[in-house]
Amino acid sequence: MLTLKFIQENPQQVIDGLAKKRFDAAGIVQSIIALTESKNQTQAKADKAKAEMNNTARDIGLLLRNGKTEEAGQAKERTAILKESIREMDQSFAETDEKIQQLLVQLPNIPCNLVPWGKSAEDNEVIRSGGSFPEFAAEALPHWDLAARYNLIDFELGVKLTGAGFPVYRGKGARLQRALINFFLDEARKAGFEEIQPPFMVNEASGFGTGQLPDKEGQMYHATLDNFYLIPTAEVPVTNIYRDVILDAKELPVKNCAYSACFRREAGSYGKDVRGLNRLHQFDKVEIVEIAHPEKSYEVLEEMVTYVESLVKKLELPYRIIRLCGGDMGFTSAMTYDFEVWSAAQQKWLEVSSVSNFESFQSNRLKLRFRDEAGKKPQLAHTLNGSALALPRIVAALLENNQTPEGITIPAALVPWCGFDMIN
């Protein structure tokens, strides 16, 4: 969430910035400023009363020690009124603060200047593309047909065991999953990311920290008996490592990577978008997370994009990198690049990675700060993350694009991790 101070000091910048996300912030900003003013006045009054109370209590202690019981009794009577007014002011303060918090969490992050105007995916900006489109003699088969033909993925069996969107990978299909996970983790390690193996379930506080709660509650699986949530991405546990942490500037940038299974209820999805591997309730992903100095975060973002690009290049997939327009961006992001790979049989681009700079939007809620030098005040760090990469659509594209009459070929870079170069 945005910081109160920033909104107070730059109300117009907030309103103008959020217009790019097609969000009308004028009313909320105005309310926040008015409420904050009233909250501050209440605090000033309450603090004064509390100071008086503290002094009186101290005096009573001294009087009692000196045996002046009567005077102490008189002082006690005076505190009763004071006490009641403090109670009222504290209550009013808490109520106002609660209102402000409720308004604050409604404000999306402000897009950075580079973000193009636009209202939907059509207005996104293609930054660059690479790889070549495959050509086929016969008609290309979609990955669900190929998965069945080579016995790689059993979607129906997943339905039997759990439900739709929980596929069972088997044989070379399972080995391909494992190979991709290891490939992505090893590449990330070589690029300087520390590997983390996080819990796949998190508590409520972590859900709040990264903003899944309270808004996207319905998108997460919830183990109600213990009040744990299955993670929708490793971003949640990994970023929450740094909740309530003050880092030393020397430690920046922090670079972490993590594999996790990801669980998403995907309530509301239907139709051909969910066919095969296109949209699943459980899937595998390697995530990269960075914590950067505010002055460096956009450099870091570009580095992350370059890194993710190196992965799709090694997998020899036709890809394009897109800068999302304001209208298509997520709530928490200041700038997002999406990576898409071409699905030859479905004849469409599939999103396989989303790399974002959240600036201080996440760290404000997380209370993730750093200290430039000893003695100086801590300030909010910038957080960034990206998929590097999500498996299912990569697998879909690999299967579809590399199909030959003899079988499916494995990109050379992946063969050492797979242990085979052909699925047939």
Next chain:
RNA sequence: GGAGAGAUGGCUGAGUGGUCGAUAGCGGCGGUCUUGAAAACCGUUGACCCGGUGACGGGUCCGGGGGUUCGAAUCCCUCUCUCUCCGCCA
């Protein structure tokens, strides 16, 4: 799952109703000494909020929440977590 003990500042650890944001040690930072370093010695060292241009002043925070009291780290209730023993077990 049953029984017991505990949660204090970056860490260890005192403090059981009255100037306690909190003794002490370690660590960190600054200095003296040294060619330099170590050792020793001296000083310093939490976060957040409000008011003030500022010096500074005030407030909140001793796991979370609530209560008792003029006054709570200290007493009571409750939740969470940790440890020990027993049970079970990959």
